[in-house]
Amino acid sequence: MIQCRGITKVYGDFVALDSLDLEIEKGDTFGFIGPNGAGKTTTMRILSTLLEPSSGTATVGEYSVLEHPEEIRKLLGYMPDKFGVYDGMKVWEYLDFFAGAYRLPKASRPQAIADVLELTELSQKREFFVEALSTGMRQRLCLAKTLLHDPQVLILDEPASGLDPRARIEMRELLKELTRMGKTIMISSHILPELSDFCNRIGVLEAGKLITAGKVDDIMATLQSDRRITVKLLREVEKAAEWLQNHEHVSDLDVEPQKSILRFAFSGELDDLALVSQSLADPTYGLIGFEEDKTDLEDLFLKVTEGIVR
Amino acid sequence: MANWVEKLENPVLVKEMRVGFREKKVFYALIAWVVIVALVASISSLAAFEGNKQLDKLPEAGKYFMEALFWVQLGLLAMLAPSLTTSAVSGERERKSFDMLLTTHLAPSELIYGKFGFAASFIILALCATVPLESIVFFLGGVSLVSFLTTKLILLAFGLLCSLYGLMMSARENRSAYATGQTYLGLVFICWFGLMGLLGLRYGEDIPLLVYFVVGLTLLYIALFLFWKAVNHLEERARHLKILLSIGLTFYLLILGTAAFAQYSLPDVDDAVWAISGPVHYLLFGLLLNPMRPARKIERRRFEKSFLSRPVFWVLLLTVGLMLPLTICDNDRALAICLYGLMAGLCSAWFARGLSLNKPARYPQILGAVWLLLNVLPAFTAIDSFDRYSHAWHPATISPITMLIAYADGHASTTPNIAVAFYLGLFLVGQALHIRFNRKKKNRAG
Incomplete structure (x- = not known):
């Protein structure tokens, strides 16, 4: 659905994007991860036909961003990271304006507005003036206007930035709903936990370069050469630590005697790990916890960007 | 039908x-707006009655009253219309x-149309709001309904042009403060020249109807130009530029057609029409000096495919157009206009190239400013040239510099040669700078 081939964007001497290659399939929810200034917004603006790449090509739904921007705009819903609303307009008027701008037939506009208001849970605010809405509601309103023409592709630039935790959770639920609706979504954020729930693919961008991209699980598996295991015992922690220390697949052992917790890296296969758990299940130790630490997107991001200095 | 309404x-x-x-x-x-006009109406009606108390002098009072309201509304429009x-x-x-x-x-x-539509609605509303006040003039007499409506039309045209100019600046700039500053600064000059023209039209005697037609056409051209220029500032597209140039071409052909028609059908107004044709060339060239190449590569390629983008086409067309006076009108003025236009064509072709570089250097900008100064001035001073039949041709249609030289020299007949030398020199200097700039650019790239 979205393809970038060698996209480079240069501002004077500054290289904002450096030969970016990217592919997003139809129905994918692609999380674009990277710190501020990594080039996420530049990429999204190029795909939204707002910016011309210095070199390279990009297509959205088989249309080139350079050759057919009008066609792309019909397929696309773009929500910028920073946006303003028009004061002196009611919520429904704001949406009616964008419905007109998206060329929705006049007869179908009331229904389309009602639908997006319901989806974004703003139906109660229909008659409110937009300046009276909270930041979270404005973000939802902006998303509502982005969805008015039922676009196949959504490009959402930091949709949850500046939101309080509750509004962020609400936004996350809304995005999950959109994923279920089968939209192709490209979403950027530097708040990683908000992406981990619903993105099936991610790309990590740093200093204008795409460091890695692919399915979340695949990237995790590639990066995780060792499993991190946490064990909680009731007694004989020192003895268990001594036994683990001598195990061929165990390394990086960390003991917390006060909490009776042992943490270690395990390089063996799952069968070997099962044997370790059986050994520790001996009544001598009083095993009450044995679990593998989950690596989240934050860990992944830190791992892949390790050593890269902008 | 409903579909069409929806599309519109x-x-x-x-x-x-x-x-809004x-x-x-x-x-x-x-x-x-209404309060200020009402105040001026009260003061001016009192002043008008003071000097014209006799019944037979009431029409004079009416004229005075209408003039006062016209000028105050013109001033208000100059301030208010751009701010919209x-x-x-x-x-x-x-x-x-x-x-x-x-x-x-x-x-x-x-x-752009939506934004302009709102400004136009407000201006129309404001002009209609003062109609009851102005209608007092019909009790006094001295102003016909046609004259009244013409005054309103002039005010409307002025207001719309001011708001279009503001819109064009707003589309060009990222900040409203800059756009506002530049609009009002620009309007100081434009209003000054506009006022000169307006004074000429309002108080000039025996002005042929054809002149009003040409002025109206020119104003329409400026309005269309400002509109599409604003559109192109919003998003640089080859098709916007092609529309801009097509409007210029249509306007130019219409003016030439009008001049030729006047020459054959209305022998009394030939000089006036050809005098108008001079400023039209200035205006057209001056406006065409704007960069005429989109920055986006793909749009540039699309634009360059069009014959309208070729300076050679314009130079040839304008040369042929300016040669017409030689074949139709056998007088010195026609010759002067023709020679001037030829040089102006060459210069404008070069400036269009210089200004359309991706990163314009300072020299085309400076020379462009000089160029506009030299050309916008005579465009308006020439309007005042209809009664000066003492000269074999009107030096004001050349440029202020050549005009001064001609008067200082005392030999007006030498002026066309000086004009040709001046513009040829300007063209050669520009060309030399252009080549030098390109060479430097290539060296940097290398």
Whole structure:
């Protein structure tokens, strides 16, 4: 659905994007991860036909961003990271304006507005003036206007930035709903936990370069050469630590005697790990916890960007 | 039918109307407008009656009254009309809503039309609001209904042009403060020249109807030019530039046609029409000096495929157009205009090239400014040239510099040669600088 081939964007001497290659399939929810200034917004603006790449090509739904921007705009819903609303307009008027701008037939506009208001849970605010809405509601309103023409592709630039935790959770639920609706979504954020729930693919961008991209699980598996295991015992922690220390697949052992917790890296296969758990299940130790630490997107991001200095 | 109505509907206009007329400041501005006009009407009617108390002098009082209201509304329009549009597009950029608008299915021309539509509605409303006050003039007499309506039409045209100019600046600038500053600075010059022309038209005697037609056509051309220039500032597209150049071409052919028609059908006005044709060339060239190449590579390629983008085409066309006076009108003035136009064509072709570079250097900008100064001035001073039949041809249609030289020299007949030498020199200097700039650019790239 979205393809970038060698996209480079240069501002004077500054290289904002450096030969970016990217592919997003139809129905994918692609999380674009990277710190501020990594080039996420530049990429999204190029795909939204707002910016011309210095070199390279990009297509959205088989249309080139350079050759057919009008066609792309019909397929696309773009929500910028920073946006303003028009004061002196009611919520429904704001949406009616964008419905007109998206060329929705006049007869179908009331229904389309009602639908997006319901989806974004703003139906109660229909008659409110937009300046009276909270930041979270404005973000939802902006998303509502982005969805008015039922676009196949959504490009959402930091949709949850500046939101309080509750509004962020609400936004996350809304995005999950959109994923279920089968939209192709490209979403950027530097708040990683908000992406981990619903993105099936991610790309990590740093200093204008795409460091890695692919399915979340695949990237995790590639990066995780060792499993991190946490064990909680009731007694004989020192003895268990001594036994683990001598195990061929165990390394990086960390003991917390006060909490009776042992943490270690395990390089063996799952069968070997099962044997370790059986050994520790001996009544001598009083095993009450044995679990593998989950690596989240934050860990992944830190791992892949390790050593890269902008 | 309903489909057509829907297609004609402009969501931006609807939004601007909704938001704009809800704002208190718009209401206050309208109140202030009416109050000021009412005050001037009261003072001027008292002053008019003071000197014309006799019944037979009432028409004089009526004329005086109408003039006072005309000039005060003109002043108010100069202040108010641009303020309606100077933040129209730059405000969207400042509010960070511009990107969202661009990614909708709205064409840039619809956006500009919507913004302009609101300004035009307000201006029309303001001009209509003072009609009851102005209608006092019909009790006094001295002003016909046609004259009354013409006055209103002039005010409307002036207001619309001011707001279009503000809109063009707003589309060009990222900040409303810059757009406002540049609009009012520009209007100081434009109003000054405009006033000269307006004075000539309002108080000149025996002005042929054809001159009003040509002036009206020119104003329409300027309005269309400002509109499409604003559209192109919004999003640089080859088709916008092609439209701009097509409007220029149509306007030019219409003016030439009018001049030729006048020459054959109205022998009394030939000089006036050819004198108008001079400023028209200035105006056309001056406006065409704007960069005429989109920055985006793909759009540039599209634009360069069109014959309208070729300076050679324009130079040839304008040369042929300017040679026409030689074949039709056998007098010195026609020759002067022709020679001037030829040089002007060469210069403008070069400037168009210089200014359309991706990163314009300072020299084309400086020379462009000099060029405009030399050309905009005579465009307006030439309007005042109809009664000066003492000269074999009118030096004012050349440029202020050549005009001064001619008067200082005392031999007006030498002026065309000086003009040709001046413009040829300017062209050669420009060409030399252009080659030097390109060489430097190549060296840097190498």
